[in-house]
Amino acid sequence: MKPARHRFIDELAERFASHGAEPYGEAISQAEHALQCATLAERAGCADSLVIAALLHDIGHLYEDPAVLETRDLRHEEFGANLLRELLPESVWQPVRLHVAAKRYLCAVDPAYQAGLSWASRQSLALQGGAFDERAASAFVSAPYAQDAITLRRLDDLGKDPSMRTPELEHFFPLLERLLHVDRHQAGVRAAS
Template identity: 40%
Template sequence: MSIREQTITVLESLRGVWDELAVDELDHALQSAARALDDGADDELVLAAALHDIGHSPLLAAHSEAHDRVAHDWLTPRFGVRVGWLAGAHVAAKRYLAATDPAYAGALSDVSIVSLRLQGGAAVDQDLAGHPWWPDALRLRRFDDAAKDPAARGADIETVVAVAERVAAAQTTRRA
């Protein structure tokens, strides 16, 4: 299956999957991508923003691992270490922001508060916080949090697929 087909399949598998109350996971993914594009993010960060919650997909959720780990493991071989790392760090970024920014913690949705508790609560992971990609993980987390509005526009699937194809092609070139 091509990268195009894999990306479309995993995105479409998010339709009708509800983690938040306001939007399904497909709308959440497309809104996350749109927020990243609006912020001028590079292709790898846009793709990580779009696909950070694929661990909730019924195609992948059978794994016993946490959804951020599932996303990391699915994304890395297809799109490279940075995309996988960024998606895999989005829960740690939430935990970090909740621990270090009282305004952030106070603005979490009810669903996010419950999931934060299940994810170990507010905490700072010094290993991740010192990583060179950490600032982009925090950006991704902000895109994630802003992507829960039923009235907000999202990117279209074709835009995300085009980004995925560019990132995959760049990975192939780096390996060659």
């Protein structure tokens, strides 16, 4: 008999099925974007936690009204991080929480980065407060998990290809299941060391 899956995996599968096909301003759906980001992270040899962060970085969008996205910043990164905080190690939810800040940081330190953003990313950047000033950029880059968030942000920018083929969501379930069972105390101790 197969062991039961963690309830979060079933909830995630349902959320992808019910809301993943919704657009979010790019030429692909939210589910396609998540799968592309995770696939790119996996292909790049990123840590397991960053692969899952890439898969789940926009999970907050799956709980939003798509009609509101063009007019307000609903802070999907905070919602997503809060949703994941009790379920997954800090090395997953912190990059999720920081991926918007990473975009604002990269725009502050690299004008070519900002010029290369997709139209939808430029629109959301304006709603999210624009590029950081020098002080905010310095504070961001010295924060724990900032480098993982920057990597995640670059994966986010690449994961918008209408012709890219990816594995199905279920491909990532074994890795997600392993991370869901990581002892939170141990995860915190490892992150601090």
